[in-house]
Amino acid sequence: MESSDIEHYKHRLVELRTEHRDLDDVIARLAKDPLVDELELKRLKKRKLMLKDMIAHLESRLIPDLNA
Template identity: 55%
Template sequence: METLTPEQISTRLAELRQEHRLLDDQIQRMAANGDDELEAKRLKRRKLQLKDCIARLADMQIPDEPA
């Protein structure tokens, strides 16, 4: 696993959060229009993957505390 700098983590988090918002908007539009359910499921799966990546990166921003 590569080590990311705090700046790289922040940048990547911003990118992922933006993509997550865009997918959310697209999914809502598709639901309102009754569009392709299979495509909506694919987008929802991608959105969940992004959420997981965002959570992992956000955790990387928290400094380790001694137990």
Template identity: 55%
Template sequence: MLTEEQIAETRASLRELQVEHHDLDQVIDHLMLNPPADDLLVRRLKKRKLLLKDRIVALEHLLQPDALA
């Protein structure tokens, strides 16, 4: 069980990751709509975005009450 402090820290981290994920989405869209896009850069940004999404899901899971408890 998380303490109130851990919950607050996790929520803050979650918000930061969500903002970064959104920003990356905008950058990727911009790069793809304004050729010539740097394919390597776009691939790296997409990979980072996926990693962020995985971390976001993990943090959201931590914040959700356990349905089995």
């Protein structure tokens, strides 16, 4: 893997982690609202889970292959 790829992945990880953290805050606030749109809350939780999966995938790409 080239260093430009590594830097790209690291930058993307920062973006994804920031979005994940922000979504966590929004979800926490909405969950306290008794008039919250449950469908919207589910969509946000699904997006947060997708971000978590993307983060895990990128982190695994940055770990060097020990079998090589």
